[in-house]
Amino acid sequence: MKFEACPVCGSKSIEKQVTPEIFEYKGHQKTIDGCEKIVCKDCEEAFFTDETSKRNEKIIRDFHREIDGLLTSNQIVKIRKSLAFTQTAFGELLGGGSKAFAKYESCLLTQSRAMDNLIRMVDAVPGAIEFLRDREATKNVPFKKVSVVYLNAARPADVPKSDYNVTHLTLNSQLGRASCEDLDDNLKSVGVS
Numbered sequence: 001m002k003f004e005a006c007p008v009c010g011s012k013s014i015e016k017q018v019t020p021e022i023f024e025y026k027g028h029q030k031t032i033d034g035c036e037k038i039v040c041k042d043c044e045e046a047f048f049t050d051e052t053s054k055r056n057e058k059i060i061r062d063f064h065r066e067i068d069g070l071l072t073s074n075q076i077v078k079i080r081k082s083l084a085f086t087q088t089a090f091g092e093l094l095g096g097g098s099k100a101f102a103k104y105e106s107c108l109l110t111q112s113r114a115m116d117n118l119i120r121m122v123d124a125v126p127g128a129i130e131f132l133r134d135r136e137a138t139k140n141v142p143f144k145k146v147s148v149v150y151l152n153a154a155r156p157a158d159v160p161k162s163d164y165n166v167t168h169l170t171l172n173s174q175l176g177r178a179s180c181e182d183l184d185d186n187l188k189s190v191g192v193s
């Protein structure tokens with residue numbers, strides 16, 4: 001917003017000032033220098049310029065993170081880079097979504113405590129990233145693939161008479177069973193486990 005008049009009283013007697021401002025959060029204070037604001041000489045209201053508001057928002061978000069015991073934007077960047085991830089890949093692996101880290105790191109969004117814990121964990125615990133990568137690699141396979149030898153009687157004509165992989169849905173269908181949960185029992189019932 002460009003100020004040409006005071007938004008409160010309409011006075012055109014306004015001036016720009018640059019001063020330090022003190023912000024408070026949960027009993028803690030932070031001083032931000034160089035805050036540009038428009039001050040009305042008539043009603044004495046003051047308004048931050050857009051530039052100052054945007055800049056302060058970022059500083060204040062990190063200030064809140066510190067007080068709340070969460071990683072700051074710089075700490076998040078440092079961890080992500082130390083693990084050699086792009087913002088997109090890190091968000092996708094950790095579950096925040098592809099845009100999450102761009103937002104955390106530019107202070108548009110504060111990470112949840114759960115995400116904060118996860119970031120700290122993949123940073124501190126050896127093997128944690130590999131664990132998530134392994135999970136990621138298999139998560140879109142809805143059912144465990146099983147190696148099945150069909151009994152002759154159960155084997156459809158168009159299915160080769162050999163070991164092969166099927167999903168348990170296919171298996172259940174071949175066995176005429178409705179329930180997916182019966183997989184283990186089905187396997188046992190045809191002598192495969």
Ligand SMILES: [Zn+2]
Nearest residue numbers: 006009040043
């Ligand atoms: Zn005014």
